Amino acid sequence: MSQRSPHPLPRGSHPYTVRGTCRLRSGLIVQADLTRANGRAERQAAINMIHRHSPGSIRRLTLGVDKGYDAAEFVADLRQACVTPHIAQKSRYSAIDGRTTRHKGYALPLRHRKRIEEAFGWAKTVGGAAQTAFRGIERARARFIMTLAAGNLARLPKLLSA
Numbered sequence: 811m812s813q814r815s816p817h818p819l820p821r822g823s824h825p826y827t828v829r830g831t832c833r834l835r836s837g838l839i840v841q842a843d844l845t846r847a848n849g850r851a852e853r854q855a856a857i858n859m860i861h862r863h864s865p866g867s868i869r870r871l872t873l874g875v876d877k878g879y880d881a882a883e884f885v886a887d888l889r890q891a892c893v894t895p896h897i898a899q900k901s902r903y904s905a906i907d908g909r910t911t912r913h914k915g916y917a918l919p920l921r922h923r924k925r926i927e928e929a930f931g932w933a934k935t936v937g938g939a940a941q942t943a944f945r946g947i948e949r950a951r952a953r954f955i956m957t958l959a960a961g962n963l964a965r966l967p968k969l970l971s972a
Contacts, residue, residue, distance in 0.1 A: 837969055839929055839958045844951040853884045860891055872896050872915075874923055880904055898923075932964070933957045 841859050845851035856879065860871065873888060874896040882905040888895045896916055899906050910916055934940040937957035942950040 837925060837965060838962045839926075842955050842958050844947070844954040846947060853879055853881065857884075857887055857891070860888075860893055868892055870894060876923060880906060929958065929961055932961050936964075937961060 841863070843855040843859065845855050856873065856875065860873070863871075870892055872894045875898070877898045877900050879895075880897050880900045885895050885897070885905040895906060895910060897906050897910075899911070933954070937960060939954055939957045942953065944950045944953055
């Protein structure tokens with residue numbers, strides 16, 4: 811008779827499946843975090859990064875992210891934190907309304923997402939972050955952040971010459 815796992819996970823899920831979230835400025839990653847992939851952890855990491863960046867700020871920020879972040883609760887949290895959500899809209903049941911999409915600036919952060927995907931692509935192919943070699947979220951997070959820092963160092967000469 812087989813015993814059940816002590817921590818219930820969704821079917822087909824691995825306890826060390828992780829997702830990364832990062833903040834980009836001028837082509838360099840300035841903030842990163844790694845969380846377990848549970849469907850909400852990436853959104854919570856993004857909210858935490860915003861609060862670390864500007865605790866109690868009333869300055870308006872923008873956040874450009876992909877369709878996975880298009881959830882009513884996340885959009886409400888962003889608006890409460892004085893952040894304009896530039897989220898790629900889902901085709902059905904989108905939480906992004908005309909307040910955001912009617913402006914010309916809505917399309918700009920959506921194009922900047924490509925830069926973040928390039929950084930993740932470099933980390934996975936060159937940096938070896940495609941599959942974690944460590945057990946435990948803290949060790950995997952440290953490796954992920956060090957890999958992204960190495961990616962910044964690799965990009966730095968190209969940015970300085972421009």
